[in-house]
Amino acid sequence: MNKVFDNLQPAAVWRFFDEILNIPRPSKHEEKISAYLQQFGRDRNLETLADEVGNVLIRKPAHPDYKNAPGVCLQAHMDMVCEKNSDKQFDFMTDAIQPLLDGEWITADGTTLGADDGIGVATILAILDDKSIEHGPLEALFTVDEETGLTGANALHTDWLQSEILLNFDDEDEGEFCIGCAGGVDTTVDIEFQPTPVDPNAKAFKVYVRGLKGGHSGDDINKGLGCANKMLNRILWNGTHHHNMRLAHIDGGNLRNAIAREAYAIVTLDEKQVEDFKQMVAEYDKHIRFEFRSTEPDLAIGIEPADMPATLIDSQTQHNLVNALYACAHGVLAMSREIPNFVETSTNLASIKMQGNNIHIATSQRSSVESAKRAAAEKIEATFRMIGAKVSHSDGYPGWTPNPESRVLRVAVDVYKRLFHHDPVVRAIHAGLECGLIGEKYPSMDMISYGPTLRGVHSPDERLEIKTVQMFWDDTMAILKSLR
Numbered sequence: 001m002n003k004v005f006d007n008l009q010p011a012a013v014w015r016f017f018d019e020i021l022n023i024p025r026p027s028k029h030e031e032k033i034s035a036y037l038q039q040f041g042r043d044r045n046l047e048t049l050a051d052e053v054g055n056v057l058i059r060k061p062a063h064p065d066y067k068n069a070p071g072v073c074l075q076a077h078m079d080m081v082c083e084k085n086s087d088k089q090f091d092f093m094t095d096a097i098q099p100l101l102d103g104e105w106i107t108a109d110g111t112t113l114g115a116d117d118g119i120g121v122a123t124i125l126a127i128l129d130d131k132s133i134e135h136g137p138l139e140a141l142f143t144v145d146e147e148t149g150l151t152g153a154n155a156l157h158t159d160w161l162q163s164e165i166l167l168n169f170d171d172e173d174e175g176e177f178c179i180g181c182a183g184g185v186d187t188t189v190d191i192e193f194q195p196t197p198v199d200p201n202a203k204a205f206k207v208y209v210r211g212l213k214g215g216h217s218g219d220d221i222n223k224g225l226g227c228a229n230k231m232l233n234r235i236l237w238n239g240t241h242h243h244n245m246r247l248a249h250i251d252g253g254n255l256r257n258a259i260a261r262e263a264y265a266i267v268t269l270d271e272k273q274v275e276d277f278k279q280m281v282a283e284y285d286k287h288i289r290f291e292f293r294s295t296e297p298d299l300a301i302g303i304e305p306a307d308m309p310a311t312l313i314d315s316q317t318q319h320n321l322v323n324a325l326y327a328c329a330h331g332v333l334a335m336s337r338e339i340p341n342f343v344e345t346s347t348n349l350a351s352i353k354m355q356g357n358n359i360h361i362a363t364s365q366r367s368s369v370e371s372a373k374r375a376a377a378e379k380i381e382a383t384f385r386m387i388g389a390k391v392s393h394s395d396g397y398p399g400w401t402p403n404p405e406s407r408v409l410r411v412a413v414d415v416y417k418r419l420f421h422h423d424p425v426v427r428a429i430h431a432g433l434e435c436g437l438i439g440e441k442y443p444s445m446d447m448i449s450y451g452p453t454l455r456g457v458h459s460p461d462e463r464l465e466i467k468t469v470q471m472f473w474d475d476t477m478a479i480l481k482s483l484r
Helices: 011-022 031-045 116-130 230-241 271-291 317-328 371-387 407-420 435-441 467-480
Strands: 048-050 056-060 072-077 099-102 105-108 140-143 165-168 176-181 183-192 195-197 203-209 245-250 263-269 300-305 311-313 332-336 341-353 358-365 391-393 425-429 446-449 463-465
Touching: 011 105, 031 048, 031 056, 031 116, 031 203, 072 116, 116 140, 116 467, 165 317, 165 435, 176 407, 183 311, 183 371, 195 317, 195 446, 203 311, 230 245, 230 271, 230 341, 245 311, 245 317, 263 271, 263 311, 271 300, 311 317, 317 358, 332 371, 341 371, 341 425, 358 371, 358 391, 371 391, 371 407, 391 446, 407 446, 407 467, 463 467
Parallel strands: 072 140, 072 165, 165 446, 176 425
Antiparallel strands: 048 056, 056 140, 099 105, 105 463, 176 446, 183 358, 183 391, 195 311, 203 263, 203 300, 245 263, 245 341, 332 341, 341 358
16 A cells, blocks of 8 residues: 555555556546445455446445344545646546655645545445444445546436435535535537638747646636637637737647646747737736635746747637637626525536537536526527537436435434534535436435545545544444434
């Protein structure tokens, strides 16, 4: 086991977490972790099933004293968000995550840690592996592809689960129980352009935005964080309209559920425009860093020489693109009118990529109100249809309607107060959880979501608070023991 985890408790959870860090598990590429989980179940003579998409279900019989207790499904997703710093050499398809001890936290060396939801998976494995734990009949459900569309939960068979209760281990704040979440939909945009020749007398430059924190496009959307795509486009819009700047390439962000941390563009300029353009970039660096001085202290905006590109994006498409990106909504669209300080609806301008003669833009919309979710997606669609772009929407996923009268919630709250001598927080979240889809397929299932404390998820700043893992474990042991 990695020395980082020496002496950490509960030892079994950290041991399995260490094993998971060595198994590549990007979203849509969960073959190795799925095989590992299936072998884990078979090695312990536990009933182990896998479906056609790679979801794994392991059943463990009840403790002898709990044979009449209600069945409980422990659930976590096996995939992880794969983000790294631009200067980090790392292949998520082959390389092991490199954990680091940072005071009271576990983090990773220049990449996401994968504690979302690797720590949930590790906790379930520790429970399945321990014959002394008192619990009723258990099912362990490990789903694929939660991070890029919840397709594993969406493909779940309606006759697979037998449990009455579901404990989802995908919440990121110790001391809270989640009982509801937002639904979501992805809206993607494709813009075709005509490559045009480069002026041989022009100068080429790279304009960049770096150093942003990034973060989860649901949980962190209301925290005043910067979006690299929006920041970069402010410069490109000004350059297009006032400096005769020509755009050759643009690249920003990576994942639909992460706020863009970095973005850059390759541009060309008439030699007589270069100094004015550089001054404009310096002004934007000054002003935008001031705007985000309290939330993005490491933000850097700059310009540097670049190799001359082979071609440019045609002038009309360039104008359409920078105008539409400026108009494209990003961030909180509406706050809840019923729940104080709760985001109801948001949108995330997640990524801008070029392939061949196509510019592909990925966005995601979330809302706890289904009609508002559709309206947010239509707002993005309308913005880009005005420039003739092709726009499409994913099938999306449903929200999870809170049930304040939940029996398992009542048990969990009582247990928490008894263990830690203060009240837990009970809330709904703006992020998407698989509970919505599972609840749609199993409408009578009683569900809550909880977990240890994570920060900076979906970014290389992801970190896991060590002490809360033990608290999460103690809480789960007590909940299982109390469900009789």
